[in-house]
Amino acid sequence: ELPAAFVSFNSRQGAALASQTQQHEDPLLWITEPAPEPRDVLWNNLAVPYGYLIVHRLLAVVVASVLTIFFAIPVTAVQGIAQLENIKKWFPPARAIQL
Template sequence: ECSAAFVFFKNRYSAIVAAQVLQSSNPMTWVTDLAPEPHDVYWSNLWIPFRQLWIRRIVTLLATILFMFLFLIPVTFVQGLTQLEQVQHTFPFLGSILK
């Protein structure tokens, strides 16, 4: 969820009307203001370089695959233990309890 957004209009009249119109029956839901001056905006915070975007996507994909395989091993082991014969074979000292 973003706490702020920029909205661009084609003409000043539309921007003035949008700044004065309530967007909801609850006046605390949306607060509209006129945009800051362009030199007051730190523009480098509003974009991500293409290379960095692809690096983030690849790192996210690799992390997802890594976590999937990390959790696959214990889940497979626990699934195998749901069969009593497998538990008895894996942990022989439990044989007397399982019979």
């Protein structure tokens, strides 16, 4: 598989300008050329199956939820300890601190 993209322009002038200018400092990274004829494009290869979209969305929600939970627990614990009175209970040398 090769990464590819189709870009449409509002004017022929914009399309000509984009196809004739260097798009990146590495001239071989982005190669611009006119689009192929629509009948030459394998349109089925460009679509993402609906099942994959559902799985990806569900996976994103699960990963975000797990990261949130595992991040929230230590942050809550540190915040609870972070108050000076609680620090004094857990770390006796902090009792010398006067505010």
